[in-house]
Amino acid sequence: MLEKNEYSIVVPVMNEEENVTLLYERISEVMSEIGESYEMIFVDDGSTDSTFEVLKSLHEADPRLKVVKFRGNFGQSAAMAAGFERASGRIIVSMDGDLQNDPADIPTMVKKLMEGYDIVAGWRKNRQDKMLIRKVPSQIANRIIRFFTGVQLHDTGCSLKVYRARVIRKIRLYGEMHRFIPALARIEGARIAEMVVGHHSRKFGESKYNLTRTFRVIMDLTTLNLFIKYLTKPIHFFGMLGLLFNLIGFGILLTCGYMVVTGAADLSGLNLLFACAFLLLTAGFQFVFYGLIAIMVVKTGDQQNGQLMEYFQG
Secondary structure, three states, X not given: OOOOEEEEEEEEEOOOOOOHHHHHHHHHHHHHHXXXXXXXXEEEOOOOOOHHHHHHHHHHHOOOEEEEEOOOOOOHHHHHHHHHHXXXXXXXXXXXXXXXXXXXXXXXXXXXXXXXXXXXXXXXXXXXXXXXXXXXXXXXXXXXXXHHHOOOOOOOOOOOEEEEHHHHOOOOOOOOHHHHHHHHHHHOOOOEEEEEOOEOOOOOOOOOOOXXXXXXXXXXXXXXXXXXXXXXXXXXXXXXXXXXXXXXXXXXXXXXXXXXXXXXXXXXXXXXXXXXXXXXXXXXXXXXXXXHHHHHHHHHHHHXXXXXXXXXXX
């Protein structure tokens, strides 16, 4: 299928009725200066105000603006995934809908992308947010994410990013995984760059961020860390679990044998320990079996990717 546009700008929004018109105008101004074909995809993530009505009227005046409406609030990752799925551009830009990201940074980021990168991530170096609620937790989270993922970005939470479409379309998002897109892309061998971008204080509406998201981010980071370490070698993960269970099981059997030989206990009194040892040994061998199955799944996927490699390189 041929791509219809050079650029697709994906913007998740929720209750941003005062911001979407201004953002649309600023994006339109910047993209008109670039002079290439483009589309804007606004994804309404369950707004309860008049955001959708405003977007609908903008779409009627400009068909380059497409609107996706969620029936409920499914989160920023789901909204981005919906926008990426519908994007037709060769280059895809993501940004927030609260006017804190500056569309004027798009041309510079695209220029950086053309230097041979697959993703250019924004860095809100002079972030205009509250210190204790937003900036300090974000700094801590960024350090943790850099440690676990190995992707050295200063600002993983910045939504302003520029992607090559062939890279972002390989990535599946869920939970709070949108902030881990560079790490997920690194698994695919993507080349990633970072550059300082502008950041403005919020003028209209309220922030959707709250500290309860921290728990979800930690859970997704745990999953991501598992992917990064064991995606291509799952037998190492399952094998370690299997070895641990087998060692404990054999340890219990040796202990039971020693107790029987020394007369510390008779066989009838060790039935529960024997049952535990049997269950642990069985679980250990099952984990090894799961690891072998996972290897076959990975190898099958590698073969399929190899068959498509010429297409993606073309």
